[in-house]
Amino acid sequence: MIGTQPSKCVSAGEPQGTLIHDAAHTQTVLQPTGVRKRGVDGQVRSFEEIPHTGRSGWVNLVKFWREDRFRQLHKHMERTFNAVGPIYREHVGTHSSVNIMLPSDIAELFRSEGLHPRRMTLQPWATHRETRQLSKGVFLKNGEEWRSDRLLLNKEVMMSAPVKRFLPLLDEVAMDFCQMLRARVEREGRGEEGKRSLTMDPSPDLFRFALEASCHVIYGERIGLFSSSPSMESQKFIWAVERMLATTPPLLYLPPRLMLRIGAPLWTQHASAWDHICSHAEARIQKGCQRLSSSQAQGSEAGAAVGQYTGVLGQLMEKRQLSLDLIKANITELMAGGVDTTAVPLQFALFELGRNPEVQERVRQQVRTSWTQAGRDPQKALQGAPLLKGLIKEILRLYPVGTTVQRYPIKDIVLQNYHIPAGTMVQACLYPLGRSAEVFEDPLRFDPGRWGSSREEGQRGEGPGGFRSLAFGFGARQCVGRRIAENEMQLLLMHILLSFHLSVSSSEDIKTTCTLILQPETPPRITFRKL
Numbered sequence: 001m002i003g004t005q006p007s008k009c010v011s012a013g014e015p016q017g018t019l020i021h022d023a024a025h026t027q028t029v030l031q032p033t034g035v036r037k038r039g040v041d042g043q044v045r046s047f048e049e050i051p052h053t054g055r056s057g058w059v060n061l062v063k064f065w066r067e068d069r070f071r072q073l074h075k076h077m078e079r080t081f082n083a084v085g086p087i088y089r090e091h092v093g094t095h096s097s098v099n100i101m102l103p104s105d106i107a108e109l110f111r112s113e114g115l116h117p118r119r120m121t122l123q124p125w126a127t128h129r130e131t132r133q134l135s136k137g138v139f140l141k142n143g144e145e146w147r148s149d150r151l152l153l154n155k156e157v158m159m160s161a162p163v164k165r166f167l168p169l170l171d172e173v174a175m176d177f178c179q180m181l182r183a184r185v186e187r188e189g190r191g192e193e194g195k196r197s198l199t200m201d202p203s204p205d206l207f208r209f210a211l212e213a214s215c216h217v218i219y220g221e222r223i224g225l226f227s228s229s230p231s232m233e234s235q236k237f238i239w240a241v242e243r244m245l246a247t248t249p250p251l252l253y254l255p256p257r258l259m260l261r262i263g264a265p266l267w268t269q270h271a272s273a274w275d276h277i278c279s280h281a282e283a284r285i286q287k288g289c290q291r292l293s294s295s296q297a298q299g300s301e302a303g304a305a306v307g308q309y310t311g312v313l314g315q316l317m318e319k320r321q322l323s324l325d326l327i328k329a330n331i332t333e334l335m336a337g338g339v340d341t342t343a344v345p346l347q348f349a350l351f352e353l354g355r356n357p358e359v360q361e362r363v364r365q366q367v368r369t370s371w372t373q374a375g376r377d378p379q380k381a382l383q384g385a386p387l388l389k390g391l392i393k394e395i396l397r398l399y400p401v402g403t404t405v406q407r408y409p410i411k412d413i414v415l416q417n418y419h420i421p422a423g424t425m426v427q428a429c430l431y432p433l434g435r436s437a438e439v440f441e442d443p444l445r446f447d448p449g450r451w452g453s454s455r456e457e458g459q460r461g462e463g464p465g466g467f468r469s470l471a472f473g474f475g476a477r478q479c480v481g482r483r484i485a486e487n488e489m490q491l492l493l494m495h496i497l498l499s500f501h502l503s504v505s506s507s508e509d510i511k512t513t514c515t516l517i518l519q520p521e522t523p524p525r526i527t528f529r530k531l
């Protein structure tokens with residue numbers, strides 16, 4: 001009989017598998033990864049027996065700091081799963097979690113999710129009034145009160161009726177972006193007129209695109225970021241979101257006392273970034289409210305403006321179901337969450353299309369046919385081009401913007417035959433999940449078509465194809481900007497594929513880094529050739 005006492009501490013550099021002490025042969029054997037560990041007599045094992053990466057959170061924190069693991073968290077997780085199997089515990093500073101990566105375990109976790117508290121990055125003692133308001137309005141809320149507010153918000157951003165109304169706004173921005181890019185390629189590119197090509201880093205333009213698109217949907221207003229002199233305020237907003245994201249991960253691991261001592265500069269940068277985001281949103285919201293009341297006054301006089309889409313802010317203001325403070329808090333959060341999250345996957349998408357010309361051509365053929373048949377109706381065009389949807393899923397499988405989805409189960413559960421007490425923080429680790437050969441066939445192949453098959457469809461289902469595409473999270477707390485993001489990215493890629501051939505000079509993998517969101521270490525350069 002094999003004694004099944006796993007070694008307690010593992011390090012990610014160890015060979016593949018879990019070290020198991022073989023009692024009968026008094027030797028240590030390597031158990032292959034992914035094998036379910038059974039307790040003695042098939043009993044559920046205790047929480048303490050879950051493999052872990054070191055008992056002392058402080059020693060781990062120092063290691064993380066020294067080895068810059070915060071930035072390589074996704075790779076660290078992948079290495080650790082490869083070394084120890086599909087579940088492990090990690091304790092870093094004040095942060096403890098159980099990490100999992102298999103769809104069956106993730107399904108079990110979501111089955112027992114409650115209305116869990118969100119981890120706060122923003123403290124109520126932040127400097128500005130607006131920032132404190134946001135904190136109270138969104139971050140500190142939980143339970144039924146949060147849920148009923150969220151359901152009202154869902155009605156404006158997640159349901160098919162509002163999506164139908166804001167889709168043309170996103171389409172307009174995507175088309176303008178391509179027009180601007182065509183003019184730039186014509187002006188700065190090489191080659192004969194009409195067929196010019198330009199090699200460039202598109203990331204600054206993609207960030208501007210994401211902000212322009214968000215503003216159009218949220219405030220119902222264009223802010224002119226594709227003009228020759230875009231506003232400096234908007235650029236500062238983009239930098240503030242970047243700074244807020246980059247300063248978040250280390251702060252999540254420090255206790256408040258230590259944060260005030262060694263993390264003070266970080267905290268100051270973090271809070272001032274939030275202050276900037278909040279005051280930017282506050283100014284926009286005020287402007288939006290003024291515009292709305294003047295257009296309502298004109299509309300009621302002239303009988304116009306009735307039925308005109310006024311953006312998410314306008315809809316929330318008109319319905320008056322949320323208080324003004326809550327509207328402000330939610331709008332600010334939508335603004336903060338809506339830029340990098342779409343601009344970054346778009347960079348990865350252009351790169352993958354550039355280094356996979358056959359995939360690019362396949363998607364383009366489908367998009368062309370659909371665009372023509374849809375008579376340029378953007379919604380019909382997207383419906384007729386399922387490969388675009390697959391393309392987004394495929395990008396987020398390989399490069400998940402948020403590398404984990406976190407939950408605190410409300411009742412005790414069993415994962416990989418280990419007991420997990422209610423209230424434990426459990427993280428579904430999306431980067432190792434998306435690249436696992438146990439979960440995806442040929443996982444490193446970029447293949448948007450894989451999502452059309454029945455096996456990969458039905459991510460909600462609990463059958464063999466379920467819980468594989470989780471980049472937007474799951475359930476009541478899933479990403480509220482999901483429909484905006486999916487449509488915004490699909491529309492931009494559709495128009496780019498209709499206008500340009502894409503290529504890259506090297507097909508080597510992009511090096512990635514984690515600053516709360518997963519992004520390229522260096523933004524890839526793309527060659528755009530006019531079609």
Ligand code: HEM
Pocket residue numbers: 118150214333334335337338339341342345396400401402404405406470471472473474475477478479480481482484485
């Ligand atoms: C590819 C793009 C995006 C990805 C992958 C993404 C991913 C996520 C994930 C994983 C969560 C947590 C979900 C959970 O715990 O189940 C989340 C929450 C959130 N996202 Fe996104 N997101 C994206 C785009 C956006 C956009 C465009 C916006 C705003 C317009 C946005 C706003 C938010 C907000 C406000 C939350 C918090 C929701 C809540 O707790 O009620 N996201 N997002």
